[in-house]
Amino acid sequence: MSSCRPLYFFTRIALLAILLLLTELCLAQEVSPPQDSTRTDTTQKFDERVMSRLREISERKTIMGKLLKAVLVFDRKDEELTGLDAELIEREYEKHNYKIVRSIEVITRNPFGYSITDTTQLPKNFFEKAGNSLHVRTNKRLIRNKLLFKQNAPLEPLALVESERLLRQTEYILDTRIVVDEYSTTEDSVDVVVIAKDIFSLGGSGSYSPSSGSGRAAIRELNFLGQGHQLRSSYRFNMVAPRPWELTGEYTIENIGRTYISADLNYINQNYYQEKSAFLSRDFFATNTKYAGAVGVSWINERLLLPMGPDDVTPPGFGNLGYTRRDFWLGRAFRFKSYNLGFEPRGRLILGVRAIDTKFTETPTDNYQNNTLLLSSIGYSVRRYYKDRYLYGFGRTEDIPAGTRVSLTMGQEFGQRENRRYIGTEFAFAKYAPSFGYLFGRAAYSSFVTSSEWEQGVLELEALYFTKLYERNNWKLRHYIMARTTYGINRNPEELISINNEEGLRGFRSEFLRGSRRMVVNYEANLYTPLSVFGFRLATVAFADLAWLSVGNSSSPLKEKPYHGYGIGFRFRNEYLSFSTIQIMLGYYPRMPEYENLNSFRFFQTSRPYYEFEDFRFNRPGVAQFR
Incomplete structure (x- = not known):
């Protein structure tokens, strides 16, 4: 493990701390306006006070103000409450079981600045807009291929909640909602709206140690050109022993022809x-x-x-x-x-x-x-x-x-x-x-x-x-x-x-x-x-x-x-x-x-999570791994 990576990230944290400290010091030099004597709550928590002052600086027409406005987002809201029971969604739509799906509307959102529950939420700063301009949105065909219900066919029980879960577990989808349009629903048919929000699918990482000259470079594309193809590769160099390099590559095509059959090619060449x-x-x-x-x-x-x-x-x-x-x-x-x-x-x-x-x-x-x-x-x-x-x-x-x-x-x-x-x-x-x-x-x-x-x-x-x-x-x-x-x-x-x-x-x-x-x-x-x-x-x-x-x-x-x-x-x-x-x-x-x-x-x-959920789907018969 390269020693420079922790140093790099701690340096970023230190710079952020310095920025917050300078903000406190600069604002401390300003003359505070007279306080309202009718105000009963004269205390404010540290994080709220810092964010409030950063917001105030961002509204100024200075270089620092423009920088903070481009970097920080002050009004981002959570999209739903924690602890929402997925079973509630199933019960909510029970009354629509076996109705004919009249239409399916698919809406895809770019990764930055948009919300799947609030249509008024839009990108607000330069980095969000620039990131969206570099991203290719998921092809709507891929979203439709993941759905467990079809147009002009009966809506089976569990189809809505299971389809939403499958989309959310897709690596290039951040979150999704599948809802029934209650305004157009009739006694025998429904209109369904699918809203999916992408992640920025292109990513990479790297490390380098000046003392040994060793390092690692990795790149991944989870949704190539919005078509759902996934590519991953990593390369290590200048290693000590027994060989100075390692190379891995992986290519995946999922859900071929709406069959949920995936193709995987793997190449691993490690010491x-x-x-x-x-x-x-x-x-x-x-x-x-x-x-x-x-x-x-x-x-x-x-x-x-x-x-x-x-x-x-x-x-x-x-x-x-x-x-x-x-x-x-x-x-x-x-x-x-x-x-x-x-x-x-x-x-x-x-x-x-x-x-x-x-x-x-x-x-x-x-x-x-x-x-x-x-x-x-x-x-x-x-x-x-x-x-x-x-x-x-x-x-x-x-x-x-x-x-x-x-x-x-x-x-x-x-x-x-x-x-x-x-x-x-x-x-x-x-x-x-x-x-x-x-x-x-x-x-x-x-x-x-x-x-x-x-x-x-x-x-x-x-x-x-x-x-x-x-x-x-x-x-x-x-x-x-x-x-x-x-x-x-x-x-x-x-x-x-x-x-x-x-x-x-x-x-x-x-x-x-x-x-x-x-x-x-x-x-x-x-x-x-x-x-x-x-x-x-x-x-x-x-x-x-x-x-x-x-x-x-x-x-x-x-x-x-x-x-x-x-x-x-x-x-x-x-x-x-x-x-x-x-x-x-x-x-x-x-x-x-x-x-x-x-x-x-x-x-x-x-980068690997230490704890993982155990899904209760049935796996292939096999010999238990001793590891």
């Missing part, structure tokens, strides 16, 4: 991982989806960390693993019969089959064999979605999945040396309420079975809780708590897991610290501030992480001394851009591995 792959896939994107599946091929080469020698003195080394994998799966969802014409049951019974053919070209040990794995699964899934704000985003509408998923997977591996059976089971649930927060739990177990023993098994336990959003004026606070357990059972010696970054302690990085069993507890507090510059919102973050790691089938992580991580930092995001969330953190790690020369303090930058 420890290389991949070339091509896939066509379709998942259970909506509650009413009947069929899902995928077909593809991948060529993969990895460098695996091998365990220490039996004397515990020989340092761990690396081994090469190379293989070609062909993959196919198909799933079918069955809806339970309902005798209520206007009610759509949420539960689905889902059956799936999958075939995976793996041919190894290079192996680090004798524990790998060419094989063909045949899997079948049966599951039950209930999905519902709610809407809230300030979870992962900074005020945009976010869909929160809740529900239940139960699955059983069984199969047979036909290997070059031996055949094995496979069995896996999973149970997951999630509950949400604006006054309570979000609670998620998951338990899963899977293993291969030979004639003599169970092997390569894994037990996974996970719990995640988000508190409700605490608000005081324009400041908002939310707490996150997560606990995870991963127990390897009769794993191969080279199958090891770490506690690096998202796998354990955020910001922690050790090349050799590995184990076969792990327990992790994470806590985080996010304070969302009212500060916004160039549309970038600021939040402060504090975290505390604990991780236990042990080696061996009879070991217990809790008998080992834990590793700790504590830190604070800042999080920046502009919801109108395709840029990832930027987090600049300072972490402190009291305990470090003895055989590595690592600093207990570390500045690090990340």
Whole structure:
């Protein structure tokens, strides 16, 4: 990680602080007008006083006034209240179920300055207008192709709310609303209006370290020419070892011909991982989806960390693993019969089959064999979605999945040396309420079975809780708590897991610290501030992480001394851009591995969210990942 990136962002923060301070000092020199003796509230909060004075300066015909007017937006309003229940929308439009859709009007908005709920809101400053002039709006055809209802066809239950959710989850759409025009609606037909607001789809990032000459450059286009094609690429240069460069590229075409089939091409050429792959896939994107599946091929080469020698003195080394994998799966969802014409049951019974053919070209040990794995699964899934704000985003509408998923997977591996059976089971649930927060739990177990023993098994336990959003004026606070357990059972010696970054302690990085069993507890507090510059919102973050790691089938992580991580930092995001969330953190790690020369303090930058929602859609049958 380049040391100059944290310095760059802290410099920007310092400049903003200096600007606010100078504003205070300059205005302090002015003669204050006589106060109104009838005024009862003589106090004003600091942030309100600063913004009020910045607004006053922006109205002056000076260079500083024109600059502030071009940069800051003082009258931006939230578009809806937090905690809006998506189920309410479904009930609101229940009376229109099975009416004929007479017309569909699609309205697309540019990313900057426009609102999907307030037609009077327009771009106000130079940067918003300039950004919109460089943006190509999403083709209305793409919006229509995402809709689960058609013109001159009956309006099915859930079609409106599910279509709105699918559009909002599209990477190049910031937010959307689908409404029924109540003025033109009749007893047997409706007119539907779809309003979608884009994000600025072109983005990039980069870093450079003058001391080492190393750096990284990345570019992404999430909506090429408004046609929905997505391209991503990144390049690292002047790296120390074992090779000075890394290159990745990805190209995606989604929803081909309104089939919801997506095409993905991937190229990854990193020091420890290389991949070339091509896939066509379709998942259970909506509650009413009947069929899902995928077909593809991948060529993969990895460098695996091998365990220490039996004397515990020989340092761990690396081994090469190379293989070609062909993959196919198909799933079918069955809806339970309902005798209520206007009610759509949420539960689905889902059956799936999958075939995976793996041919190894290079192996680090004798524990790998060419094989063909045949899997079948049966599951039950209930999905519902709610809407809230300030979870992962900074005020945009976010869909929160809740529900239940139960699955059983069984199969047979036909290997070059031996055949094995496979069995896996999973149970997951999630509950949400604006006054309570979000609670998620998951338990899963899977293993291969030979004639003599169970092997390569894994037990996974996970719990995640988000508190409700605490608000005081324009400041908002939310707490996150997560606990995870991963127990390897009769794993191969080279199958090891770490506690690096998202796998354990955020910001922690050790090349050799590995184990076969792990327990992790994470806590985080996010304070969302009212500060916004160039549309970038600021939040402060504090975290505390604990991780236990042990080696061996009879070991217990809790008998080992834990590793700790504590830190604070800042999080920046502009919801109108395709840029990832930027987090600049300072972490402190009291305990470090003895055989590595690592600093207990570390500045690090990340764009990947540490917590993610678990959607309750049914996934393809597969072997549980040990990671």
